[in-house]
Amino acid sequence: MGKTILKMTNISKSFSGVKVLLDVDFELEAGEVHVLMGENGAGKSTLMKILTGVYSLDAGEIYLADENGELKRTYIDNPKTALGLGISMVFQEFNLMPNMSIAENISIGYEPVRHGVIQQDSMNEIARRMLEKVALEVPVSRLVENLTTAEKQSVEIAKCLSHDGKILILDEPTSSLSEKEVRNLFRLISELKQQGISIVYISHRMEEIFEIGDRITVFRDGRRVDTRRVSDVTEKELIRMMVGTEFNEKITERVVSDQAEVALKAEGLTTAKYDVPVSFEAYKGEILGIFGLVGAGRTELARVLFGVDTSPTGKLIKDGVPIHLKSPSDAIRHRIGMIPEDRKEYGLVLKHSIQENLTLVKLRELSWFLQTSKEEERISDYYIKNLSIAASGKRQAVERLSGGNQQKVVISKWISIDLDVIILDEPTRGVDVKAKAEIYEIMRDLANKGKCIIMISSDLPEILRVSHRVLVMHDGIITLDAATSDLNKEMILAAAIN
Amino acid sequence: MNLTKKHNADMIRQLSLLFMMLAEIVIFSLLSERFLRISNIINVLRQVSVTGISAMGMFMIILLGDIDLSVGSMYAFIGVLCAFVFKATKSPAITILAALAIGTVIGCINGVITAKFKIPAFITTLATMSVCSGFAYILTKGTPIGVTDPRFTFLGSGYVAGKIPLPVIFMLIVLIAGYFFMYKTRFGRHVYACGGNAQAAKWSGINADRIKILVFVLAGVLNGFAAIILAGRLGGGLPAAGEGSEMDVITAVVLGGTSMSGGKGKLWGVLLGVLIIGLLTNGLTMIGVSTYWQKVVKGIIIVVAVILDTKSSQTA
Numbered sequence: 001m002g003k004t005i006l007k008m009t010n011i012s013k014s015f016s017g018v019k020v021l022l023d024v025d026f027e028l029e030a031g032e033v034h035v036l037m038g039e040n041g042a043g044k045s046t047l048m049k050i051l052t053g054v055y056s057l058d059a060g061e062i063y064l065a066d067e068n069g070e071l072k073r074t075y076i077d078n079p080k081t082a083l084g085l086g087i088s089m090v091f092q093e094f095n096l097m098p099n100m101s102i103a104e105n106i107s108i109g110y111e112p113v114r115h116g117v118i119q120q121d122s123m124n125e126i127a128r129r130m131l132e133k134v135a136l137e138v139p140v141s142r143l144v145e146n147l148t149t150a151e152k153q154s155v156e157i158a159k160c161l162s163h164d165g166k167i168l169i170l171d172e173p174t175s176s177l178s179e180k181e182v183r184n185l186f187r188l189i190s191e192l193k194q195q196g197i198s199i200v201y202i203s204h205r206m207e208e209i210f211e212i213g214d215r216i217t218v219f220r221d222g223r224r225v226d227t228r229r230v231s232d233v234t235e236k237e238l239i240r241m242m243v244g245t246e247f248n249e250k251i252t253e254r255v256v257s258d259q260a261e262v263a264l265k266a267e268g269l270t271t272a273k274y275d276v277p278v279s280f281e282a283y284k285g286e287i288l289g290i291f292g293l294v295g296a297g298r299t300e301l302a303r304v305l306f307g308v309d310t311s312p313t314g315k316l317i318k319d320g321v322p323i324h325l326k327s328p329s330d331a332i333r334h335r336i337g338m339i340p341e342d343r344k345e346y347g348l349v350l351k352h353s354i355q356e357n358l359t360l361v362k363l364r365e366l367s368w369f370l371q372t373s374k375e376e377e378r379i380s381d382y383y384i385k386n387l388s389i390a391a392s393g394k395r396q397a398v399e400r401l402s403g404g405n406q407q408k409v410v411i412s413k414w415i416s417i418d419l420d421v422i423i424l425d426e427p428t429r430g431v432d433v434k435a436k437a438e439i440y441e442i443m444r445d446l447a448n449k450g451k452c453i454i455m456i457s458s459d460l461p462e463i464l465r466v467s468h469r470v471l472v473m474h475d476g477i478i479t480l481d482a483a484t485s486d487l488n489k490e491m492i493l494a495a496a497i498n
Numbered sequence: 499m500n501l502t503k504k505h506n507a508d509m510i511r512q513l514s515l516l517f518m519m520l521a522e523i524v525i526f527s528l529l530s531e532r533f534l535r536i537s538n539i540i541n542v543l544r545q546v547s548v549t550g551i552s553a554m555g556m557f558m559i560i561l562l563g564d565i566d567l568s569v570g571s572m573y574a575f576i577g578v579l580c581a582f583v584f585k586a587t588k589s590p591a592i593t594i595l596a597a598l599a600i601g602t603v604i605g606c607i608n609g610v611i612t613a614k615f616k617i618p619a620f621i622t623t624l625a626t627m628s629v630c631s632g633f634a635y636i637l638t639k640g641t642p643i644g645v646t647d648p649r650f651t652f653l654g655s656g657y658v659a660g661k662i663p664l665p666v667i668f669m670l671i672v673l674i675a676g677y678f679f680m681y682k683t684r685f686g687r688h689v690y691a692c693g694g695n696a697q698a699a700k701w702s703g704i705n706a707d708r709i710k711i712l713v714f715v716l717a718g719v720l721n722g723f724a725a726i727i728l729a730g731r732l733g734g735g736l737p738a739a740g741e742g743s744e745m746d747v748i749t750a751v752v753l754g755g756t757s758m759s760g761g762k763g764k765l766w767g768v769l770l771g772v773l774i775i776g777l778l779t780n781g782l783t784m785i786g787v788s789t790y791w792q793k794v795v796k797g798i799i800i801v802v803a804v805i806l807d808t809k810s811s812q813t814a
Contacts, residue, residue, distance in 0.1 A: 327700075327703075328700060329703040329704070332703040338701070345697055346698050346701045347698055348698055349694035349695040349698050349699070349761065351761055352694050356687070360687075360702045360704075361703055363684050363688075364684075364703060366684070368683055368685070369683055
């Protein structure tokens with residue numbers, strides 16, 4: 001491994017009196033992939049935002065290697081300074097202008113200019129060179145809005161490299177990539193390593209960490225717990241470091257019941273994206289996992305089951321009776337609920353309080369004349385306690401909660417009314433390990449109570465651990481439908497790639 | 499921690515509004531001895547009641563993250579039509595019903611076009627503003643339709659118990675009913691939710707389009723009500739009545755702390771906003787500031803209010 005090129009010492013930071021980073025040290029070597037791990041709110045993003053000049057530090061020092069490799073005290077007070085020093089970050093939500101071309105995006109803020117006129121040719125040339133580096137074979141004149149998520153990510157990385165990047169920070173880069181795209185990204189990461197670029201890699205996914213990480217630093221409650229070589233550490237150890245206690249991942253018991261009743265039956269439903277009929281059955285008391293690569297049509301199917309989209313053909317049968325859903329409101333009336341993949345977009349009113357969010361669906365069951373604020377408070381208190389939502393109180397705005405706690409609010413919102421079918425789309429995306437386990441427990445509990453749980457997930461270990469039965473989708477078609485106990489990882493993946 | 503901070507920010511906001519109102523009262527009473535007289539205060543209240551009634555509707559619209567520019571021209575159009583209706587029927591009841599009905603129709607047009615065709619309310623209501631104003635002039639050929647019958651004018655200039663202007667009573671009824679609707683019914687909660695995140699509201703089983711249409715209809719009804727009160731006070735239908743009134747209404751709502759991006763705001767703040775704008779207009783007139791300069795002052799106030807709102811939501 002190379003020389004140390006970055007050293008951060010005794011970094012502290014607080015927001016309005018709350019300490020989010022406390023005396024944190026961090027070191028980065030040339031050409032290494034350094035993984036940052038920790039629950040949401042543990043401080044890893046804050047540390048990176050200090051490094052990229054988004055936040056200023058309260059205390060501590062940053063040292064960067066100069067041309068001779070000597071560490072020198074450096075002050076980074078805004079993102080532009082960081083870019084100039086070769087430090088850049090690819091956020092989960094990309095910072096690209098969808099209405100502009102790839103070349104324009106890559107050069108943005110640093111356009112090659114002569115006499116105040118943009119030099120289109122040299123701009124395109126720069127972009128072509130950068131795309132080559134990230135192995136993206138797309139014309140540089142293409143508009144960003146016409147790119148796939150993975151391509152956008154490559155453009156974002158190319159943009160970082162164009163600033164002569166030495167340190168590249170990737171924040172959960174694989175969270176919305178398909179299996180194949182993940183492989184491409186990993187190939188790119190190892191090429192960048194060869195070129196001596198250091199990568200800080202923030203992730204929750206264990207398999208990835210062991211695959212590409214060189215070293216790992218674990219954070220908990222704003223402190224650095226430890227930095228280790230990935231080769232010297234086990235998954236269990238990492239989880240213990242993150243959570244602070246021993247922790248055993250439970251696997252759903254697979255009690256196969258012969259007389260399980262069908263809760264929901266789809267007969268030849270089609271989605272807007274794929275014009276192929278889909279049929280399946282979901283039983284009471286089971287967790288049905290739907291696996292597939294990103295874009296396999298799972299969310300589209302779920303949207304039909306929840307009445308957001310309508311299917312021009314086919315039938316949806318609940319408890320033996322055909323139902324017609326024209327809106328989510330219809331679905332809820334038929335006791336079908338859905339926890340969306342993008343909780344910020346579809347699941348929560350971010351600026352409103354926990355209580356207001358939690359009772360939003362429940363309101364329809366309360367009297368229109370709300371003399372029921374007592375009842376609403378009771379409901380909120382109940383779920384905050386039972387799902388252990390970490391918050392300062394039920395009036396706290398949900399935008400201030402961590403991802404895991406936000407997700408628990410969305411789940412509470414749906415289980416506060418009596419549903420028969422609950423669809424969860426990527427229920428643990430961006431959720432830390434502890435909250436993940438708690439969410440699984442809630443799902444198992446609901447299934448034990450006879451609810452039908454449909455879980456969409458791109459996380460294969462999650463599918464294997466949690467579901468009783470698995471459907472695998474590929475290009476809108478169900479390519480596999482079997483009990484989890486009869487399946488293994490390879491069979492599921494094969495069906496998904498098929 | 500965050501909870502109390504946030505709570506405090508809200509409190510400070512409310513207190514600063516109260517302080518602003520008291521400051522106005524002190525300053526204007528020093529500059530003009532007539533300002534604090536009971537008769538003038540009652541006058542202020544009567545002047546603000548039209549704004550106050552429309553502010554209730556505007557409050558709901560801005561909570562949804564929308565805007566209504568058609569308020570002033572609705573006053574003119576509905577006022578003119580009501581003058582004709584009264585002349586034809588001589589019935590105050592039919593005239594009031596007509597005002598409310600026309601308000602409903604215009605509100606419905608605003609709501610349906612905005613919600614169903616996904617057109618920004620700014621554009622929709624800009625269009626209705628132009629159409630209503632145009633019709634007001636077409637119907638009157640530009641000349642006022644005077645109605646002196648006290649059965650018409652009492653709505654705007656009548657008194658209850660000898661001293662209290664009737665419009666003030668109307669405004670109080672509207673605001674109290676509005677309070678009930680916004681904070682004690684499911685409807686109010688749905689308005690807040692749709693304004694905060696329309697998609698999440700839809701996914702929670704709320705018909706966001708229907709809420710939007712209903713809000714515009716309610717605002718239309720309130721504007722119709724305000725229009726007949728204004729016509730009563732002016733003594734007939736004037737095609738130029740209420741020109742630029744939307745400015746006062748929007749300023750009051752925004753000054754009261756309602757966020758232009760939707761989902762946040764309190765009716766209590768709106769009431770304070772209405773009073774602050776009313777006292778300002780009256781006070782500036784009292785000390786001899788021209789209406790032209792008043793426009794300049796109000797323009798500055800609205801920008802400052804929005805800047806403060808943006809600032810506070812960034813730090814909160």
